[in-house]
Amino acid sequence: xxxxxxxxxxxxxxRSLPRMAFVPTMGxxxxxxxxxxxEAKKRKDHVIVSIFINPLQFNSEEDFQKYPRTLEHxxxxxxxxxxxxxxxxxxxxxxxxxxxxxxxxPEIAHDLCGKFRPGHFNGxxxxxxxxFNLIQPEVAFFGKKDFQQxxxxxEITRQLNYPIEIIGIxxxxxxxxxxxxxxxxxxxxxxxKKAPQLFEIMNNMKEKVIEKSMPIKEIEETAIKHLNGSGWxxxxxxxxxxxxxxxxxxxxxxxxxxxxxxxxxxxxxDNIEFCIHH
Numbered sequence: 001x002x003x004x005x006x007x008x009x010x011x012x013x014x015r016s017l018p019r020m021a022f023v024p025t026m027g028x029x030x031x032x033x034x035x036x037x038x039e040a041k042k043r044k045d046h047v048i049v050s051i052f053i054n055p056l057q058f059n060s061e062e063d064f065q066k067y068p069r070t071l072e073h074x075x076x077x078x079x080x081x082x083x084x085x086x087x088x089x090x091x092x093x094x095x096x097x098x099x100x101x102x103x104x105x106p107e108i109a110h111d112l113c114g115k116f117r118p119g120h121f122n123g124x125x126x127x128x129x130x131x132f133n134l135i136q137p138e139v140a141f142f143g144k145k146d147f148q149q150x151x152x153x154x155e156i157t158r159q160l161n162y163p164i165e166i167i168g169i170x171x172x173x174x175x176x177x178x179x180x181x182x183x184x185x186x187x188x189x190x191x192x193k194k195a196p197q198l199f200e201i202m203n204n205m206k207e208k209v210i211e212k213s214m215p216i217k218e219i220e221e222t223a224i225k226h227l228n229g230s231g232w233x234x235x236x237x238x239x240x241x242x243x244x245x246x247x248x249x250x251x252x253x254x255x256x257x258x259x260x261x262x263x264x265x266x267x268x269x270d271n272i273e274f275c276i277h278h
Contacts, residue, residue: 018045020045020047023047028067028185029077037049057121057124068182101126105121111245115235140165147256147258198259201259216247242273255276256272
């Protein structure tokens, strides 16, 4: 396994290689990341994983500092599964101090998580574009847990004509249904037990959407009230079209329920994608 710390070295190393598969991460790797990497290995001989905790996508310095940093452990995990290359640049190496370039994202970037984390997706977009430019992979893998992020990365790729295939991989969950996330490590033991409620309530919403037992707005409001009542602080629950992330039309078939809520001091997100057969 070749660990690369600087972009100059990265460019040199990749120059002689055929196009490869790419898995961007912020480290603190878990089974969800490893699933992305295994899928990438099925597609290409060479896989490059990046580990970079992107300061541009955090809404507070405190949240950025709190993010788990486990580089040595991450590298030993990647070595075990025979990853070809790991790119782990320093902040100075990848973020230009003047950083004045902005990416004007589609309107949906300011809705859902974007509404509660202003500038978050712009920070994600800047780093993803930098990594795409440096690595020039043929295919890149992202988890569906961050569904809005995946949607926006597909849009950026399409609109900027990147010759990269973007593949979304299903969310990996613990046995109790909680979506695997690096943030789960920050939950207290009591809150870890409580955390699967987020997924439970979304399943409940899904049933109601399929049964058409109440209007969509009412399903969302009931879920918010219920979770807030059990000690969470809900940002949103929203039932959308999985194709456009807009409010669903009356004959929508492919749906998604997205939600974000804070438990203790940890903000968790999740979603459920499903089809309605008319």
